[in-house]
Amino acid sequence: MKTIISIVMLLLIMSGCAPNKPKPADVDLRPSLMVRTHIRPLSMPKYDLTLGVVTMRDQRLSNFYGESDNFFREDVAAGLSQTAYLLLKKSHLFNETKRIMVRMPDKLSRSELKSIAEKNNVDVLFVGDIVTFNLLRKSMIKADGLDLRMNGGQSEGDVLFNDFQLSVNYKLIGQLIYAKDGSILWAEKIQRNKSVFADEGTIEVSKLGDITQQVIRDTMEDMYTLINSTALRLK
Amino acid sequence: MKNIILLIITLFSFSAVAGDDFFDAYQQKINYKEATAFKNFIEKRGISFGAEILPKSEHTRLFGAEFDDDGIVLMVAITNDTRYRLLVGGRDVKLTGTNNESLGIEDFNVVMDLIDPSDADSLGKTIFTGYFKILSLGIISLAQGDTEDQVRRTFLRQNLIKKSFQYAILEPGDSQLGIVVFNKEQWSKINGKTLTVAIQNLKRVAYLNLQLPLKDIKEEKSWYSF
Numbered sequence: 225m226k227t228i229i230s231i232v233m234l235l236l237i238m239s240g241c242a243p244n245k246p247k248p249a250d251v252d253l254r255p256s257l258m259v260r261t262h263i264r265p266l267s268m269p270k271y272d273l274t275l276g277v278v279t280m281r282d283q284r285l286s287n288f289y290g291e292s293d294n295f296f297r298e299d300v301a302a303g304l305s306q307t308a309y310l311l312l313k314k315s316h317l318f319n320e321t322k323r324i325m326v327r328m329p330d331k332l333s334r335s336e337l338k339s340i341a342e343k344n345n346v347d348v349l350f351v352g353d354i355v356t357f358n359l360l361r362k363s364m365i366k367a368d369g370l371d372l373r374m375n376g377g378q379s380e381g382d383v384l385f386n387d388f389q390l391s392v393n394y395k396l397i398g399q400l401i402y403a404k405d406g407s408i409l410w411a412e413k414i415q416r417n418k419s420v421f422a423d424e425g426t427i428e429v430s431k432l433g434d435i436t437q438q439v440i441r442d443t444m445e446d447m448y449t450l451i452n453s454t455a456l457r458l459k
Numbered sequence: 460m461k462n463i464i465l466l467i468i469t470l471f472s473f474s475a476v477a478g479d480d481f482f483d484a485y486q487q488k489i490n491y492k493e494a495t496a497f498k499n500f501i502e503k504r505g506i507s508f509g510a511e512i513l514p515k516s517e518h519t520r521l522f523g524a525e526f527d528d529d530g531i532v533l534m535v536a537i538t539n540d541t542r543y544r545l546l547v548g549g550r551d552v553k554l555t556g557t558n559n560e561s562l563g564i565e566d567f568n569v570v571m572d573l574i575d576p577s578d579a580d581s582l583g584k585t586i587f588t589g590y591f592k593i594l595s596l597g598i599i600s601l602a603q604g605d606t607e608d609q610v611r612r613t614f615l616r617q618n619l620i621k622k623s624f625q626y627a628i629l630e631p632g633d634s635q636l637g638i639v640v641f642n643k644e645q646w647s648k649i650n651g652k653t654l655t656v657a658i659q660n661l662k663r664v665a666y667l668n669l670q671l672p673l674k675d676i677k678e679e680k681s682w683y684s685f
Contacts, residue, residue, distance in 0.1 A: 283626040
Protein backbone atom coordinates (compact mmCIF):
# COMPACT_ATOMS: atom_id res chain seq x y z
CA MET A 225 0.00 0.00 0.00
CA LYS A 226 2.83 2.36 0.98
CA THR A 227 4.50 1.70 -2.34
CA ILE A 228 1.32 2.56 -4.28
CA ILE A 229 0.88 5.80 -2.32
CA SER A 230 4.53 6.67 -2.95
CA ILE A 231 4.15 6.09 -6.69
CA VAL A 232 0.94 8.17 -6.82
CA MET A 233 2.65 10.97 -4.86
CA LEU A 234 5.62 10.80 -7.17
CA LEU A 235 3.41 11.04 -10.27
CA LEU A 236 1.53 14.00 -8.76
CA ILE A 237 4.78 15.80 -7.97
CA MET A 238 6.09 15.14 -11.48
CA SER A 239 2.91 16.35 -13.17
CA GLY A 240 2.91 19.47 -10.98
CA CYS A 241 6.50 20.18 -11.92
CA ALA A 242 5.89 20.12 -15.66
CA PRO A 243 7.04 23.41 -17.17
CA ASN A 244 4.53 25.81 -18.68
CA LYS A 245 4.20 25.83 -22.44
CA PRO A 246 3.14 28.91 -24.40
CA LYS A 247 -0.62 28.98 -24.88
CA PRO A 248 -2.83 31.52 -26.67
CA ALA A 249 -4.09 34.16 -24.24
CA ASP A 250 -7.78 35.04 -23.87
CA VAL A 251 -9.09 36.69 -27.03
CA ASP A 252 -9.19 40.18 -25.48
CA LEU A 253 -5.62 39.93 -24.23
CA ARG A 254 -3.96 38.65 -27.40
CA PRO A 255 -1.31 40.89 -28.91
CA SER A 256 -1.79 42.48 -32.31
CA LEU A 257 0.35 41.93 -35.39
CA MET A 258 -0.01 45.57 -36.38
CA VAL A 259 3.23 47.52 -36.05
CA ARG A 260 4.15 51.12 -36.46
CA THR A 261 6.95 51.37 -39.00
CA HIS A 262 9.14 54.42 -39.60
CA ILE A 263 7.49 57.26 -41.39
CA ARG A 264 9.85 58.42 -44.13
CA PRO A 265 10.02 62.03 -45.25
CA LEU A 266 8.09 62.84 -48.40
CA SER A 267 10.30 62.67 -51.43
CA MET A 268 10.04 61.82 -55.12
CA PRO A 269 8.65 58.28 -55.25
CA LYS A 270 10.80 55.63 -56.85
CA TYR A 271 7.86 54.61 -59.05
CA ASP A 272 5.39 57.03 -60.58
CA LEU A 273 2.82 54.24 -60.32
CA THR A 274 0.05 52.94 -58.06
CA LEU A 275 0.69 49.84 -55.99
CA GLY A 276 -1.90 47.30 -54.87
CA VAL A 277 -1.15 45.04 -51.89
CA VAL A 278 -3.10 41.77 -52.04
CA THR A 279 -3.50 39.38 -49.09
CA MET A 280 -0.37 37.29 -48.61
CA ARG A 281 -0.41 33.56 -49.29
CA ASP A 282 0.24 31.33 -46.29
CA GLN A 283 2.93 28.85 -47.38
CA ARG A 284 3.97 27.81 -43.87
CA LEU A 285 4.60 24.18 -43.07
CA SER A 286 3.63 24.54 -39.41
CA ASN A 287 1.43 26.79 -37.31
CA PHE A 288 2.72 29.54 -35.03
CA TYR A 289 3.31 27.18 -32.10
CA GLY A 290 2.49 23.48 -32.07
CA GLU A 291 -1.00 23.04 -33.45
CA SER A 292 -2.09 26.56 -32.47
CA ASP A 293 -2.19 29.59 -34.72
CA ASN A 294 -4.48 31.84 -32.70
CA PHE A 295 -1.93 33.67 -30.56
CA PHE A 296 -2.82 37.06 -32.06
CA ARG A 297 -5.87 39.24 -32.50
CA GLU A 298 -5.71 38.97 -36.26
CA ASP A 299 -5.56 36.01 -38.59
CA VAL A 300 -1.84 35.55 -39.40
CA ALA A 301 -2.07 36.07 -43.19
CA ALA A 302 -4.50 38.98 -42.89
CA GLY A 303 -2.49 40.69 -40.13
CA LEU A 304 0.87 40.36 -41.84
CA SER A 305 -0.63 41.53 -45.14
CA GLN A 306 -2.00 44.64 -43.47
CA THR A 307 1.42 45.35 -41.96
CA ALA A 308 3.07 45.01 -45.38
CA TYR A 309 0.50 47.41 -46.79
CA LEU A 310 1.17 49.97 -44.04
CA LEU A 311 4.93 49.79 -44.62
CA LEU A 312 4.62 50.18 -48.38
CA LYS A 313 2.15 53.04 -47.98
CA LYS A 314 4.42 54.92 -45.56
CA SER A 315 7.55 54.21 -47.60
CA HIS A 316 6.53 56.61 -50.40
CA LEU A 317 8.14 54.24 -52.91
CA PHE A 318 4.99 54.51 -55.03
CA ASN A 319 2.75 57.44 -55.88
CA GLU A 320 -0.14 55.74 -54.17
CA THR A 321 -0.64 52.44 -52.34
CA LYS A 322 -3.94 50.58 -52.03
CA ARG A 323 -4.95 47.53 -50.02
CA ILE A 324 -6.74 44.93 -52.15
CA MET A 325 -8.66 42.34 -50.16
CA VAL A 326 -8.03 39.49 -52.57
CA ARG A 327 -6.31 36.22 -51.68
CA MET A 328 -4.18 35.11 -54.64
CA PRO A 329 -4.24 31.48 -55.82
CA ASP A 330 -1.14 29.28 -55.49
CA LYS A 331 -0.54 29.55 -59.20
CA LEU A 332 -0.63 33.11 -60.51
CA SER A 333 -1.80 33.90 -64.02
CA ARG A 334 -0.97 37.00 -66.01
CA SER A 335 -4.59 37.47 -67.09
CA GLU A 336 -5.82 37.30 -63.51
CA LEU A 337 -3.17 39.74 -62.29
CA LYS A 338 -4.09 42.14 -65.08
CA SER A 339 -7.78 41.84 -64.29
CA ILE A 340 -7.26 42.49 -60.55
CA ALA A 341 -5.03 45.48 -61.31
CA GLU A 342 -7.53 47.00 -63.75
CA LYS A 343 -10.45 46.47 -61.40
CA ASN A 344 -8.61 48.30 -58.60
CA ASN A 345 -6.87 50.94 -60.71
CA VAL A 346 -3.34 49.91 -59.80
CA ASP A 347 -0.25 49.31 -61.95
CA VAL A 348 1.88 47.08 -59.73
CA LEU A 349 0.82 44.27 -57.39
CA PHE A 350 2.67 43.19 -54.25
CA VAL A 351 2.31 39.42 -53.86
CA GLY A 352 3.76 38.04 -50.63
CA ASP A 353 4.27 34.48 -49.44
CA ILE A 354 4.61 33.77 -45.72
CA VAL A 355 7.17 30.95 -45.57
CA THR A 356 7.77 30.89 -41.80
CA PHE A 357 6.04 32.57 -38.89
CA ASN A 358 6.73 30.44 -35.85
CA LEU A 359 7.50 30.54 -32.17
CA LEU A 360 10.30 28.13 -31.28
CA ARG A 361 10.85 27.16 -27.66
CA LYS A 362 14.13 25.51 -26.80
CA SER A 363 15.10 24.07 -23.45
CA MET A 364 18.62 25.08 -22.58
CA ILE A 365 19.25 21.84 -20.73
CA LYS A 366 19.95 19.06 -23.20
CA ALA A 367 18.48 15.66 -22.55
CA ASP A 368 21.82 14.12 -21.64
CA GLY A 369 22.30 16.74 -18.94
CA LEU A 370 24.47 19.21 -20.87
CA ASP A 371 23.71 22.65 -19.49
CA LEU A 372 23.27 25.22 -22.27
CA ARG A 373 21.68 27.86 -20.03
CA MET A 374 22.53 31.49 -20.62
CA ASN A 375 23.41 34.01 -17.99
CA GLY A 376 20.34 36.16 -17.93
CA GLY A 377 21.65 38.96 -15.74
CA GLN A 378 22.75 39.74 -12.27
CA SER A 379 20.73 40.82 -9.31
CA GLU A 380 22.27 41.72 -5.94
CA GLY A 381 25.26 39.58 -6.81
CA ASP A 382 23.20 36.52 -7.71
CA VAL A 383 23.71 35.19 -11.20
CA LEU A 384 20.38 34.40 -12.84
CA PHE A 385 20.21 31.64 -15.39
CA ASN A 386 17.45 31.15 -17.90
CA ASP A 387 16.23 27.68 -18.75
CA PHE A 388 14.46 28.40 -22.03
CA GLN A 389 15.08 30.29 -25.22
CA LEU A 390 11.99 31.48 -27.06
CA SER A 391 12.36 32.85 -30.55
CA VAL A 392 9.95 34.23 -33.13
CA ASN A 393 10.93 33.58 -36.75
CA TYR A 394 9.48 35.32 -39.77
CA LYS A 395 10.41 34.57 -43.36
CA LEU A 396 8.58 35.97 -46.33
CA ILE A 397 9.09 36.04 -50.07
CA GLY A 398 7.79 39.17 -51.74
CA GLN A 399 7.24 39.98 -55.40
CA LEU A 400 6.42 43.27 -57.10
CA ILE A 401 4.66 42.42 -60.37
CA TYR A 402 3.96 44.92 -63.13
CA ALA A 403 0.43 43.79 -63.90
CA LYS A 404 0.26 44.95 -67.51
CA ASP A 405 2.76 42.39 -68.81
CA GLY A 406 3.51 40.20 -65.77
CA SER A 407 7.15 41.28 -65.48
CA ILE A 408 8.63 41.04 -62.02
CA LEU A 409 10.28 44.22 -60.78
CA TRP A 410 11.50 42.74 -57.51
CA ALA A 411 11.47 39.36 -55.76
CA GLU A 412 13.41 38.58 -52.58
CA LYS A 413 13.38 36.48 -49.45
CA ILE A 414 13.49 38.40 -46.17
CA GLN A 415 14.10 36.61 -42.90
CA ARG A 416 14.38 37.82 -39.34
CA ASN A 417 14.19 36.30 -35.88
CA LYS A 418 14.35 37.51 -32.32
CA SER A 419 15.02 35.50 -29.20
CA VAL A 420 14.40 36.04 -25.53
CA PHE A 421 15.48 33.94 -22.59
CA ALA A 422 12.94 32.89 -20.02
CA ASP A 423 13.39 31.14 -16.71
CA GLU A 424 10.11 29.31 -17.21
CA GLY A 425 8.85 27.53 -20.28
CA THR A 426 6.22 30.07 -21.15
CA ILE A 427 6.26 33.72 -22.18
CA GLU A 428 4.21 36.69 -21.01
CA VAL A 429 1.63 37.90 -23.51
CA SER A 430 3.11 41.40 -23.58
CA LYS A 431 6.62 40.03 -24.15
CA LEU A 432 5.40 37.79 -26.97
CA GLY A 433 3.69 40.81 -28.51
CA ASP A 434 6.85 42.91 -28.17
CA ILE A 435 9.25 40.44 -29.77
CA THR A 436 6.78 39.49 -32.53
CA GLN A 437 6.23 43.13 -33.41
CA GLN A 438 9.99 43.74 -33.36
CA VAL A 439 10.54 40.85 -35.79
CA ILE A 440 7.78 42.11 -38.11
CA ARG A 441 9.13 45.66 -37.94
CA ASP A 442 12.68 44.51 -38.77
CA THR A 443 11.41 42.35 -41.66
CA MET A 444 9.43 45.26 -43.05
CA GLU A 445 12.38 47.65 -42.76
CA ASP A 446 14.56 45.12 -44.61
CA MET A 447 11.92 44.88 -47.30
CA TYR A 448 11.86 48.66 -47.71
CA THR A 449 15.65 48.80 -48.01
CA LEU A 450 15.73 45.99 -50.57
CA ILE A 451 12.94 47.41 -52.74
CA ASN A 452 14.43 50.88 -52.58
CA SER A 453 17.90 49.72 -53.56
CA THR A 454 17.40 46.67 -55.81
CA ALA A 455 13.96 46.78 -57.48
CA LEU A 456 14.10 47.27 -61.25
CA ARG A 457 12.88 50.54 -62.71
CA LEU A 458 10.55 50.64 -65.67
CA LYS A 459 12.03 52.16 -68.85
CA MET B 460 16.31 -6.16 -2.35
CA LYS B 461 15.87 -2.37 -2.05
CA ASN B 462 19.43 -1.89 -3.20
CA ILE B 463 18.85 -4.03 -6.29
CA ILE B 464 15.72 -2.03 -7.19
CA LEU B 465 17.61 1.23 -6.74
CA LEU B 466 20.43 -0.10 -8.90
CA ILE B 467 17.97 -1.07 -11.67
CA ILE B 468 16.30 2.37 -11.45
CA THR B 469 19.68 4.07 -11.73
CA LEU B 470 20.71 1.95 -14.71
CA PHE B 471 17.43 2.67 -16.48
CA SER B 472 17.84 6.36 -15.78
CA PHE B 473 21.37 6.51 -17.12
CA SER B 474 20.38 4.68 -20.30
CA ALA B 475 17.53 7.15 -20.88
CA VAL B 476 19.58 10.27 -20.46
CA ALA B 477 22.90 9.21 -21.95
CA GLY B 478 23.27 10.71 -25.42
CA ASP B 479 20.36 11.88 -27.50
CA ASP B 480 19.74 10.91 -31.11
CA PHE B 481 17.26 13.73 -31.63
CA PHE B 482 19.72 16.43 -30.57
CA ASP B 483 22.52 14.84 -32.60
CA ALA B 484 20.24 14.55 -35.65
CA TYR B 485 19.41 18.25 -35.37
CA GLN B 486 23.10 19.02 -35.95
CA GLN B 487 23.25 16.79 -39.05
CA LYS B 488 22.85 18.29 -42.50
CA ILE B 489 21.31 16.91 -45.68
CA ASN B 490 24.31 16.02 -47.79
CA TYR B 491 24.30 18.08 -50.94
CA LYS B 492 23.27 16.29 -54.08
CA GLU B 493 22.05 17.85 -57.33
CA ALA B 494 18.79 16.59 -58.82
CA THR B 495 20.70 14.96 -61.71
CA ALA B 496 22.51 12.71 -59.21
CA PHE B 497 19.23 11.08 -58.11
CA LYS B 498 18.28 7.65 -59.45
CA ASN B 499 14.97 9.14 -60.63
CA PHE B 500 15.20 12.53 -62.28
CA ILE B 501 13.98 14.47 -65.26
CA GLU B 502 15.37 17.57 -66.92
CA LYS B 503 13.31 20.15 -68.76
CA ARG B 504 14.55 23.51 -70.08
CA GLY B 505 17.54 23.54 -67.79
CA ILE B 506 15.63 22.62 -64.63
CA SER B 507 16.17 19.18 -63.09
CA PHE B 508 13.78 17.50 -60.69
CA GLY B 509 14.81 14.37 -58.79
CA ALA B 510 13.31 12.22 -56.04
CA GLU B 511 14.25 9.15 -54.03
CA ILE B 512 12.73 7.25 -51.15
CA LEU B 513 14.87 8.25 -48.18
CA PRO B 514 16.77 5.21 -46.85
CA LYS B 515 15.91 4.24 -43.26
CA SER B 516 19.51 4.78 -42.23
CA GLU B 517 19.13 8.42 -43.27
CA HIS B 518 15.93 8.75 -41.20
CA THR B 519 17.94 8.07 -38.07
CA ARG B 520 20.91 10.20 -39.08
CA LEU B 521 18.81 13.22 -40.08
CA PHE B 522 15.88 12.99 -37.65
CA GLY B 523 16.95 10.81 -34.72
CA ALA B 524 14.59 7.87 -35.38
CA GLU B 525 12.86 6.07 -38.19
CA PHE B 526 9.55 7.41 -39.49
CA ASP B 527 6.50 5.26 -38.86
CA ASP B 528 5.57 2.94 -41.74
CA ASP B 529 2.38 4.98 -42.31
CA GLY B 530 4.41 7.58 -44.17
CA ILE B 531 6.40 7.52 -47.40
CA VAL B 532 9.37 9.85 -47.00
CA LEU B 533 10.86 11.20 -50.21
CA MET B 534 13.96 13.31 -50.60
CA VAL B 535 13.37 15.68 -53.49
CA ALA B 536 15.66 18.15 -55.23
CA ILE B 537 15.32 20.80 -57.89
CA THR B 538 18.41 22.14 -59.63
CA ASN B 539 18.30 25.39 -61.54
CA ASP B 540 20.67 25.37 -64.52
CA THR B 541 18.88 28.23 -66.27
CA ARG B 542 19.92 31.89 -66.31
CA TYR B 543 16.82 32.89 -64.37
CA ARG B 544 15.83 32.96 -60.75
CA LEU B 545 13.01 30.58 -59.88
CA LEU B 546 10.39 30.25 -57.16
CA VAL B 547 9.89 26.68 -55.99
CA GLY B 548 7.21 25.67 -53.54
CA GLY B 549 7.29 22.99 -50.90
CA ARG B 550 3.53 22.51 -50.70
CA ASP B 551 3.28 22.58 -54.51
CA VAL B 552 4.76 19.08 -54.70
CA LYS B 553 1.95 16.64 -55.49
CA LEU B 554 1.56 13.02 -56.41
CA THR B 555 -0.69 12.41 -59.40
CA GLY B 556 -1.93 9.22 -61.03
CA THR B 557 -3.05 8.02 -64.43
CA ASN B 558 -6.72 8.34 -63.42
CA ASN B 559 -6.28 12.03 -62.51
CA GLU B 560 -5.90 11.26 -58.79
CA SER B 561 -3.99 13.88 -56.81
CA LEU B 562 -2.35 13.53 -53.41
CA GLY B 563 -0.83 16.44 -51.50
CA ILE B 564 1.91 16.19 -48.91
CA GLU B 565 1.05 15.27 -45.31
CA ASP B 566 0.18 17.97 -42.78
CA PHE B 567 3.14 18.98 -40.59
CA ASN B 568 1.50 17.80 -37.36
CA VAL B 569 0.82 14.37 -38.89
CA VAL B 570 4.49 14.17 -39.92
CA MET B 571 5.49 15.04 -36.33
CA ASP B 572 3.40 12.10 -35.08
CA LEU B 573 5.04 9.72 -37.57
CA ILE B 574 8.29 10.09 -35.70
CA ASP B 575 6.92 10.50 -32.20
CA PRO B 576 9.87 10.72 -29.77
CA SER B 577 7.75 9.35 -26.93
CA ASP B 578 7.96 5.96 -28.68
CA ALA B 579 11.63 5.95 -27.76
CA ASP B 580 10.88 5.59 -24.07
CA SER B 581 8.40 3.38 -22.32
CA LEU B 582 6.25 5.06 -19.68
CA GLY B 583 8.05 3.13 -17.00
CA LYS B 584 11.39 4.34 -18.20
CA THR B 585 10.20 7.94 -18.16
CA ILE B 586 8.92 7.58 -14.63
CA PHE B 587 12.20 6.01 -13.53
CA THR B 588 14.10 8.85 -15.16
CA GLY B 589 11.96 11.44 -13.39
CA TYR B 590 12.34 9.58 -10.12
CA PHE B 591 16.08 9.50 -10.57
CA LYS B 592 16.16 13.21 -11.28
CA ILE B 593 14.18 14.01 -8.16
CA LEU B 594 16.53 11.88 -6.14
CA SER B 595 19.68 13.29 -7.61
CA LEU B 596 18.88 16.85 -8.55
CA GLY B 597 15.90 17.79 -6.44
CA ILE B 598 12.34 18.71 -7.37
CA ILE B 599 13.25 22.30 -8.32
CA SER B 600 15.62 21.08 -10.98
CA LEU B 601 12.91 18.98 -12.60
CA ALA B 602 10.53 21.90 -12.52
CA GLN B 603 12.99 24.05 -14.44
CA GLY B 604 13.55 21.68 -17.33
CA ASP B 605 11.47 19.81 -19.88
CA THR B 606 11.16 16.06 -19.85
CA GLU B 607 13.32 14.18 -22.36
CA ASP B 608 10.31 13.74 -24.64
CA GLN B 609 9.60 17.45 -24.67
CA VAL B 610 13.22 18.33 -25.38
CA ARG B 611 13.30 15.81 -28.23
CA ARG B 612 9.99 17.08 -29.60
CA THR B 613 11.37 20.63 -29.69
CA PHE B 614 14.47 19.57 -31.60
CA LEU B 615 12.41 17.35 -33.91
CA ARG B 616 9.99 20.18 -34.72
CA GLN B 617 12.80 22.59 -35.60
CA ASN B 618 14.63 19.85 -37.48
CA LEU B 619 11.59 18.95 -39.58
CA ILE B 620 10.95 22.59 -40.48
CA LYS B 621 14.63 22.99 -41.42
CA LYS B 622 14.87 19.82 -43.55
CA SER B 623 11.48 19.89 -45.26
CA PHE B 624 11.28 20.90 -48.90
CA GLN B 625 10.57 24.60 -48.43
CA TYR B 626 9.15 27.42 -50.46
CA ALA B 627 12.25 29.23 -51.71
CA ILE B 628 13.89 31.39 -54.33
CA LEU B 629 16.32 29.28 -56.34
CA GLU B 630 19.24 31.22 -57.79
CA PRO B 631 20.81 30.12 -61.13
CA GLY B 632 23.15 27.18 -60.50
CA ASP B 633 21.68 26.37 -57.10
CA SER B 634 19.68 23.37 -55.86
CA GLN B 635 16.87 23.09 -53.33
CA LEU B 636 16.72 19.84 -51.34
CA GLY B 637 14.34 18.62 -48.68
CA ILE B 638 11.92 15.92 -47.62
CA VAL B 639 8.25 15.55 -48.46
CA VAL B 640 6.03 12.98 -46.76
CA PHE B 641 2.99 11.25 -48.22
CA ASN B 642 0.36 9.06 -46.59
CA LYS B 643 1.31 5.45 -47.39
CA GLU B 644 -2.23 4.12 -47.63
CA GLN B 645 -3.29 6.79 -50.13
CA TRP B 646 0.07 6.53 -51.93
CA SER B 647 -0.52 2.83 -52.58
CA LYS B 648 -3.95 3.50 -54.13
CA ILE B 649 -2.49 5.68 -56.89
CA ASN B 650 -1.63 3.95 -60.16
CA GLY B 651 1.07 5.29 -62.45
CA LYS B 652 2.57 7.55 -59.80
CA THR B 653 4.02 10.84 -61.01
CA LEU B 654 5.51 13.52 -58.79
CA THR B 655 4.60 16.97 -60.04
CA VAL B 656 5.75 20.45 -59.13
CA ALA B 657 5.02 23.87 -60.63
CA ILE B 658 7.96 26.26 -60.79
CA GLN B 659 7.56 30.00 -61.24
CA ASN B 660 9.95 32.12 -63.29
CA LEU B 661 10.97 35.27 -61.42
CA LYS B 662 11.63 37.35 -64.53
CA ARG B 663 8.05 37.28 -65.72
CA VAL B 664 5.02 35.41 -64.33
CA ALA B 665 5.16 32.03 -66.07
CA TYR B 666 5.16 28.47 -64.78
CA LEU B 667 6.85 25.29 -65.81
CA ASN B 668 5.23 22.03 -64.70
CA LEU B 669 7.70 19.28 -64.00
CA GLN B 670 6.45 15.71 -63.92
CA LEU B 671 8.66 12.96 -62.60
CA PRO B 672 7.43 9.38 -63.17
CA LEU B 673 7.99 7.20 -60.08
CA LYS B 674 7.36 3.90 -61.85
CA ASP B 675 10.06 1.76 -60.27
CA ILE B 676 10.87 3.87 -57.24
CA LYS B 677 12.15 1.84 -54.29
CA GLU B 678 14.20 2.49 -51.22
CA GLU B 679 17.88 2.83 -52.04
CA LYS B 680 20.37 1.11 -49.80
CA SER B 681 22.37 4.26 -49.43
CA TRP B 682 21.91 7.94 -50.05
CA TYR B 683 25.38 8.00 -51.54
CA SER B 684 24.79 5.64 -54.49
CA PHE B 685 25.32 7.51 -57.76
